[in-house]
Amino acid sequence: xxxxxxxxxxxxxxxxxxxxxxxxxxxxxxxxxxxxxxxxxxxxxxxxxxxxxxxxxxxxxxxxxxxxxxxxxxxxxxxxxxxxxxxxxxxxxx
Numbered sequence: 001x002x003x004x005x006x007x008x009x010x011x012x013x014x015x016x017x018x019x020x021x022x023x024x025x026x027x028x029x030x031x032x033x034x035x036x037x038x039x040x041x042x043x044x045x046x047x048x049x050x051x052x053x054x055x056x057x058x059x060x061x062x063x064x065x066x067x068x069x070x071x072x073x074x075x076x077x078x079x080x081x082x083x084x085x086x087x088x089x090x091x092x093x094x
Contacts, residue, residue: 001056002036002086003063007072008050010079023071033057033066050078060085 009017028038034056043049051072057063063083072078 001058001060002088003055003057003060004084004086005053005055005063005067005081006050006084007052007078007081009048009077013075013077013079016075017072017077020071020075020077024077027070028053032069033062054086 028035036054036056038053039051040048041050041052053067055063055066057066060083067073067081067083073081
């Protein structure tokens with residue numbers, strides 16, 4: 001199944017984010033889940049405001065556990081984290 005994590009950053013935690021970004025990226029690349037796509041999101045004015053992870057997982061619990069171990073989550077860099085199962089119906093990718 002595919003799962004999406006949509007996380008919004010806490011603007012007051014910019015220093016923590018900068019300090020933890022390498023650990024965060026290492027966690028995403030750890031192989032604990034199979035990430036399909038991942039990256040930052042920007043608001044309408046082009047300012048960083050969070051991130052999205054799309055992963056192939058065996059269960060939603062697997063995605064939740066993976067998210068809980070993310071340094072950004074553990075240290076409160078994100079003000080909100082939502083995890084959803086995703087069932088794509090249209091794709092132009094091979």
